[in-house]
Amino acid sequence: MTRIETLWVYLSTQPLLWLTxxxxxxxxxxxxxxxxxxxxxxxxxxxxxxxxxIILAMTGTDYRTYFEGxxxxxxxxxxxxxxxxxxxHQHWALVKRSLVPILGALIAGSLTAVVSAVGIGxxxxxxxxxxxxxxxxxxxxxxxxxxxxxxxGEPSLTATLxxxxxxxxxxxxxxxxxxxxxxxxRARGFAAGVASHGIGTARAFQVDPVAGAFAGxxxxxxxxxxxxxxxxxxxxxx
Amino acid sequence: xxxxxxLIFLCQLAGEAAARFLGLPIxxxxxxxxxxxxxxxxxxxxxxxxIAAVEIPVGxxxxxxxxxxxxxxxxxxxxxxxxxxxxxxxxxxxxxALVVSTLLSLAxxxxxxxALSRRFERSDxx
Numbered sequence: 001m002t003r004i005e006t007l008w009v010y011l012s013t014q015p016l017l018w019l020t021x022x023x024x025x026x027x028x029x030x031x032x033x034x035x036x037x038x039x040x041x042x043x044x045x046x047x048x049x050x051x052x053x054i055i056l057a058m059t060g061t062d063y064r065t066y067f068e069g070x071x072x073x074x075x076x077x078x079x080x081x082x083x084x085x086x087x088x089h090q091h092w093a094l095v096k097r098s099l100v101p102i103l104g105a106l107i108a109g110s111l112t113a114v115v116s117a118v119g120i121g122x123x124x125x126x127x128x129x130x131x132x133x134x135x136x137x138x139x140x141x142x143x144x145x146x147x148x149x150x151x152x153g154e155p156s157l158t159a160t161l162x163x164x165x166x167x168x169x170x171x172x173x174x175x176x177x178x179x180x181x182x183x184x185x186r187a188r189g190f191a192a193g194v195a196s197h198g199i200g201t202a203r204a205f206q207v208d209p210v211a212g213a214f215a216g217x218x219x220x221x222x223x224x225x226x227x228x229x230x231x232x233x234x235x236x237x238x
Numbered sequence: 239x240x241x242x243x244x245l246i247f248l249c250q251l252a253g254e255a256a257a258r259f260l261g262l263p264i265x266x267x268x269x270x271x272x273x274x275x276x277x278x279x280x281x282x283x284x285x286x287x288x289i290a291a292v293e294i295p296v297g298x299x300x301x302x303x304x305x306x307x308x309x310x311x312x313x314x315x316x317x318x319x320x321x322x323x324x325x326x327x328x329x330x331x332x333x334x335a336l337v338v339s340t341l342l343s344l345a346x347x348x349x350x351x352x353a354l355s356r357r358f359e360r361s362d363x364x
Contacts, residue, residue: 022316026309044308049315056316063317070313076303077310081267082249083300085274089291092279101354109347117339124331134335138343141314142265160321161336163314168340176341182348184355191348195340202307212304218347220268227263 012061018069025051038206040174045199046167077198081140084201084220087213094210095217098186102217105187109194109218110225113138114233132234133157136226137165140197143223151234162197169196170203185211193218242295249274 011017029047036042056066067074088095095102114135121131132153136144141162148158173192182188189211192200201219205212252273254266262269278291291297303310325332 022312023309026306026312030308045311045315048309048312049319052312052316053319063320066316067313070316073310074313078250078267078270079243079246080303080307080310081265082246082253082270082274083303085249085271085278086291086297086300087304088271088275089278089282090297097359098355100358101351104354105347105351108350109343112346113339113343116342117335120335120338121331124329124334126328126331130328130332134332137336138340140265143263146263156321157324159314160318160324161332163311163318164325165336165340166311167315168336169344172341173344176344177348180345180348182352184352187348187351187355190351191344194347195343198307199311202311205304205307220271223268224264 012059013065013068015069015072018061018066019072020069021052021055022048022070022073025055033206040171040203043167043171043203044206045170045202049167081198084216087209087216091210091213094186095213098214101187102190102214102221105190106194106218106221106225109191110138110222110229113195113222114226114230128152129154130157134161135230135234137161138169138195138197139223139226140219143227147227147230150231163199166196166199169200173200173203174207186214189214190218194222197222239295239299242299245296246270246274246299249277 025048026044029044029051032047033039033042033044052066055061056063117134117137118131121134126134129152132151133148133155135151135153136147136158138144139147139162141159144158144162145155147153148155169192173188173196177188177191185208189201189204189208192204192211193215196203197219201212201215204215249270250267251270253268253270256262256269257264257266274296278296281288281291292301325336
């Protein structure tokens with residue numbers, strides 16, 4: 001083995017390498033996203049994921065080795081969720097005033113997400129366990145996987161569907177809202193949070209602080225509502 | 239700043255403990271968010287003249303974390319790439335379901351929000 005190969009063998013098993021790669025890929029993706037004026041298709045999550053996947057494939061690195069390093073970034077999702085309390089507190093007066101739209105949009109959006117996904121799945125004749133994995137796809141992964149397990153779905157399939165939904169929502173929300181002529185950042189952010197959980201919320205924070213605050217509320221409330229209603233809907237109608 | 243990070247971790251820890259202990263279907267960090275929110279609200283009630291939450295260390299740490307929220311989803315995103323074939327294993331149906339359902343739920347949520355806000359907020363917004 002040459003010295004370079006020996007060095008690679010050593011570094012590629014160290015958490016530092018893949019932690020650095022994750023942050024570097026994101027920093028680059030975020031810079032491109034900024035340069036594009038936060039164009040919805042130049043989504044920083046999507047771009048960083050593509051770049052890292054190519055690097056992992058080219059170096060023949062498996063996900064377990066990658067995650068040894070990336071876990072330190074992944075870990076911060078918990079503290080970031082706690083941190084959503086600050087924008088919620090900051091915009092509390094606006095939130096209180098918007099209570100009726102919040103609750104109405106939450107119920108309508110949450111039911112639409114579940115019923116439309118399962119309905120389309122049924123039209124394609126999908127088996128029951130796939131439908132059960134699909135039902136909670138709009139809520140944050142931890143809740144969605146728990147709900148899927150409870151109603152006979154496959155949690156790992158649900159995780160894939162959740163992340164894909166998040167990226168789709170983050171990419172589609174801005175062009176869709178512009179096409180509908182909706183300028184209210186409360187409504188836009190709230191929709192991003194209901195339909196596409198944390199990844200939609202991350203997009204909302206990039207666009208507007210009020211949109212971010214309302215997306216954070218939507219993410220929490222839809223997680224709660226889905227955890228409560230999906231198992232109940234399954235018991236009643238299935 | 240260090241105390242602010244500890245406070246956020248403590249909220250999450252208390253949330254995880256509460257979720258586990260009470261067998262709640264809600265993730266610990268979401269309960270932690272509620273705890274921190276209650277704390278910030280109490281602070282404003284008890285010391286109404288104190289500086290805004292965004293300017294205290296907890297606010298600064300929160301702004302940093304939320305400013306880079308997209309980064310935190312990258313490891314999970316990389317994780318699903320190897321599962322992308324499972325999305326098409328059941329035909330094109332799952333992809334159609336995800337795209338159409340996400341579009342519909344975005345549109346319905348935003349339209350209901352806007353409609354209710356026009357209907358119910360006129361009185362207190364002169």
